[in-house]
Each structure stands twice: as C-alpha cells, then as structure tokens.
Amino acid sequence: MKIAFIDDFHSAYAKTAGVARLxxxxxxxxxxxxxDSLQDLRGFDAIVATRERTKFNDAAFEQLPDVRVIAQTGNHAYHVDLASAERRGIVIGKATGGFCTAAGELAFGLMMAVMRQIPQVDGAMKEGEWPTPMTWVLRGKTLGIVGLGNIGRYVARVAQAFGMNVVAWGSRLTDERAAEVGARRCELDEVLRISDIVSIHATLSPQTRGLIDRARIASMKPTAYLINTARGPIVDEQALVDALSERRIAGAGLDVFDVEPLPPSHPLRGLTNVVLTAHLGWPTDEMYEQFAAAAADVLIAYKEGEDVPRFQSEH
Structure with a gap:
C-alpha cells in the first residue's frame, strides 16, 4: 500500500507505534x-484522515482516483460525503482511537481556569500587579453532566476525587447506569436548574443541536458556570453570549464553537467571564498514538481482505 497521513499539523504521527506497523x-x-490540492494525493491508495480537518465531498473524491480506503480518525464523519464514497467504492474505515479522556481533562482545566480566574490573575501578575480575588472551588459543588457516554463517565469519576456532587442526563441514561459512576440521573431541565457547573459531553446530532437553548440557559443559577468541550452547536451560542454579557450566569469555559476558527470579531472574545481555548480537547500525545494504532488496524485489515469497521451512508 501507498499510505498518506494528512493534516498532521503537530508532526506527531512519525514516532507512533501505529505508523511503525504500517x-x-x-x-x-x-x-x-x-x-495544497488533493491532486497531490494521487498515487496513494490509502489515506489516514486526521479528525475533520479535510472535507471529503464528491468534488474531493473526483481528485482522488487512486484512493480505495480512508481510515477516518475520531468518532464522526460529518465532513465526508458517505454516499459519494459508497458509489465510488471507497471504504471509509472507522479509526476512532477510543474515547478522548483528554477532552474530559480539559473540562476540569476550564472549570478551574474560569472559576479561580487564573487567566486574569496571570495577566495582572505579568503586569506587576498582585491581585487577590475571592474565587470558587470545585469541592462541594454540584456538577451537571449533559451526556453520560464514555467521556461523561470519565468526568463523573474524576469529579468524585474533587468531592463534587454529580448529576447527569442522557437520552438513554438509566438510574443504574448513572449510579455506576457515582452520579444521580436527572431530567435535563433539572440538571440545568440545580447545577453549579454544567459540563457538556453529548454527541452532536439532529437531536442535540441547540439542546442547551435560551430557555435552558435562563434556568441556570446566576452563580453557575457552563463548560463545553463537546461541540459548539449543542449550545445556542447567541443565547450564551447574551447570558454572559448580562451576567445572568457567572461564566463559561469553551473549547468549541459554532464556527471554527472563532471569527476575530466574535463577541465571546471581548467577555471577561469566559475562558476560551481553540478546540484543544483532542490534539494530545495520547490521542495521536491512539489514532495511529486504530488507523493501522483498519488499513492492515483492509489489505488482508478482512472486514473493516466503517462509516456508512444512511441513503
């Protein structure tokens, strides 16, 4: 096989065990x-795509006549025209790499950064000041988790170490499943109403797009914080901007947005009660290792004629 790993902007794949196998x-x-042009990938029969950095629509596939299999890393294929791939006989293999504990870790980083005012104090210290604001701790607070899948369950377990009370909602969540990670299952509206911190860990779907809408944001405590390391469109972004601007909630920590990169003039950039990161949840040493290993599994199985887990068109 001739294999292309694309969009490795961190130069992270070369030393992974998965690449060594391939x-x-x-x-x-x-x-x-x-x-620069997908035509640069002519001659490759296999591509490893890094998350959603390159879109594969019908026009893209037209420029890739030699490609027979794409190992798509991550859990989503929003950016792939699966029907076009299917018509062309291109396999879109699932190289998920497991779930991203790094996004769960970042959620706690954002909680502490916004609640303890770490960015503001750091900036003031570097200007020669000695600010000593009163800040908020995690211990004893109620953490509401929206989406208790693999990442949400990881976050729930870590929250126990901080001495937090955990409530959770999921569309198919049961009381028993929540209790396994020390959480109490609640309806979504109750989670928003009683939580000191709401952390989003749901998957983006037609059902979850706009799930945290204006009314639900309005139901949050004025002292509450919203953390989103999942997907931007799960939250009504304009409603969140309004609530933060008017101090109807205490603050937010956001790693994901409706439009990425976040436009330079976006109003979130001007707010002092929000901590922003540039979709840092997944690009870590661990995830690149996991993606490379998963891609190797997919491509070697394909080469040997075995069944490959794949993303498939619903049409």
Whole structure:
C-alpha cells in the first residue's frame, strides 16, 4: 500500500507505534502541512484522515482516483460525503482511537481556569500587579453532566476525587447506569436548574443541536458556570453570549464553537467571564498514538481482505 497521513499539523504521527506497523506494510508519507490540492494525493491508495480537518465531498473524491480506503480518525464523519464514497467504492474505515479522556481533562482545566480566574490573575501578575480575588472551588459543588457516554463517565469519576456532587442526563441514561459512576440521573431541565457547573459531553446530532437553548440557559443559577468541550452547536451560542454579557450566569469555559476558527470579531472574545481555548480537547500525545494504532488496524485489515469497521451512508 501507498499510505498518506494528512493534516498532521503537530508532526506527531512519525514516532507512533501505529505508523511503525504500517511502514512494514507499505510506503508511508506523512503530510505535516495542509495539502495544497488533493491532486497531490494521487498515487496513494490509502489515506489516514486526521479528525475533520479535510472535507471529503464528491468534488474531493473526483481528485482522488487512486484512493480505495480512508481510515477516518475520531468518532464522526460529518465532513465526508458517505454516499459519494459508497458509489465510488471507497471504504471509509472507522479509526476512532477510543474515547478522548483528554477532552474530559480539559473540562476540569476550564472549570478551574474560569472559576479561580487564573487567566486574569496571570495577566495582572505579568503586569506587576498582585491581585487577590475571592474565587470558587470545585469541592462541594454540584456538577451537571449533559451526556453520560464514555467521556461523561470519565468526568463523573474524576469529579468524585474533587468531592463534587454529580448529576447527569442522557437520552438513554438509566438510574443504574448513572449510579455506576457515582452520579444521580436527572431530567435535563433539572440538571440545568440545580447545577453549579454544567459540563457538556453529548454527541452532536439532529437531536442535540441547540439542546442547551435560551430557555435552558435562563434556568441556570446566576452563580453557575457552563463548560463545553463537546461541540459548539449543542449550545445556542447567541443565547450564551447574551447570558454572559448580562451576567445572568457567572461564566463559561469553551473549547468549541459554532464556527471554527472563532471569527476575530466574535463577541465571546471581548467577555471577561469566559475562558476560551481553540478546540484543544483532542490534539494530545495520547490521542495521536491512539489514532495511529486504530488507523493501522483498519488499513492492515483492509489489505488482508478482512472486514473493516466503517462509516456508512444512511441513503
């Protein structure tokens, strides 16, 4: 096989065990800068796509006549025209790499950053000041988790170490499943109403788009914080901006947005009660290792004629 790893902007794949395995199976080329034209990938019969950095629509596939299989890392294929791939006989293999504990870790980082005012104090210290605001701790607070899947369950377990009370909602969550990680299942509206911190860990779908709407944000405590390391469109962004601007909630920690990169003039950039990060949840040493291993599994199985877990069109 001739294999292309694309969009490795962190130059992270080269030393992974997964790439070492694939080098024994064929010729591996790693693109650490964005490919100027997909025609640069002519001659490769396999591509490893890093998350959703490159869109694969019908026009893109037209430029990739040699590609037979794409190992798509991550859990989503929003950016892939699956029907077009199917028509062209291109396999879109699932190289999920497991769930992203890094997003769960970042959620706690954002909680502490916004609640303890770490960015503001750091900035003032570097200007020669000595600010000593009263800040808020995690211990004893109620953490509301929206979406108790793998990442949400990880967050619930970590929250126990901080001495937090955990409530959770999920569309198919049961009392027993919540109790396994020390959480109490509540209806979504109750989670929003009683939580000191609401952390979003749901998957983006037609059902969850706009799930945290204006009314639900309005139901939050004025002392509450909202954390989102999942997907921007799960939260009504304009409603959140309004609530933060008017101090109807205490603050937010956001790693994901409706439009990414976040536009330079976006009103979130001007708010002092929000901590913003640039979708840092997944790009970590651990996730690149996991993605490379999963991609190797997919491509070696494909080469050997075995069944490959794949994203498939619903049409």
């Amino acid at each position: 080098r024994r199976e064929g010729e591996v080329t790693i693109f650490t800068k964005r490919v």
